[in-house]
Amino acid sequence: MSTNPVARIRLWGNAVLIAVVVFTFGGMMLTQTYWESSPWLVGSVALGYAALSFVSHLRHPDKVEAAWDEQNTAAQRTSLVFGYWATLTVFLLLLVAVLTKQIDGSVAFFWLGPVLGIGPSVHYLVSVARGRAE
Numbered sequence: 176m177s178t179n180p181v182a183r184i185r186l187w188g189n190a191v192l193i194a195v196v197v198f199t200f201g202g203m204m205l206t207q208t209y210w211e212s213s214p215w216l217v218g219s220v221a222l223g224y225a226a227l228s229f230v231s232h233l234r235h236p237d238k239v240e241a242a243w244d245e246q247n248t249a250a251q252r253t254s255l256v257f258g259y260w261a262t263l264t265v266f267l268l269l270l271v272a273v274l275t276k277q278i279d280g281s282v283a284f285f286w287l288g289p290v291l292g293i294g295p296s297v298h299y300l301v302s303v304a305r306g307r308a309e
Contacts, residue, residue, distance in 0.1 A: 177242075179238050179241055179242050180231055180234075180235050180238055181228075181231050181232060181235055181238045181239055181241075181242035181243075182238075182241075182242040182247070184227055184228055184231045185228065185242065186300070186303055188224035188227060188228060189224075189296040189299055189300055190296075190300060191220060191224065192217075192220055192221060192224055192292070192293060192296055193293045193296050193297060193300065195216060195217055195220045196217055196289050196292055196293045197289075197293075199213040199216055199217055200213070200286075200289050217292065221292070246307065246308060247308050249307075250299060250302040250303075250307050250308030251299065251308070253298065253302070254295040254296070254298040254299040254302065255295050257294060257295065257298040258291070258294030258295035258298065259294075261290055261294040262287065262290050262291045262294055265286075265287060265290045266287055269283035269286065269287060270283070
């Protein structure tokens with residue numbers, strides 16, 4: 176694990192965001208009910224991560240460049256590309272399910288959210304685990 180505070184916040188922020196999304200959407204799947212607080216919980220964690228990231232950039236300006244070196248920038252870019260294609264793939268699968276009347280359009284829209292929200296984060300954590308990012 177990196178000793179760079181900006182890189183650590185990015186790593187743990189992505190991990191916590193994934194855990195919260197998996198917990199809330201997994202819990203809703205297991206209980207077969209919609210949790211009214213789930214959008215607020217996920218949104219609050221995402222906004223908190225963004226604020227913490229912003230503050231860490233202000234507090235450690237000398238560490239920002241090292242945290243965003245060429246390798247990390249490439250990993251971030253490929254993570255965003257992965258998130259785009261994952262979202263597009265799930266969108267098309269859900270579109271087919273809606274057109275064949277297997278699920279309602281509002282349900283499909285709801286389930287597109289987790290993929291859109293954590294697709295890039297999952298890929299980024301895999302890049303860190305494989306040693307391609309810090």
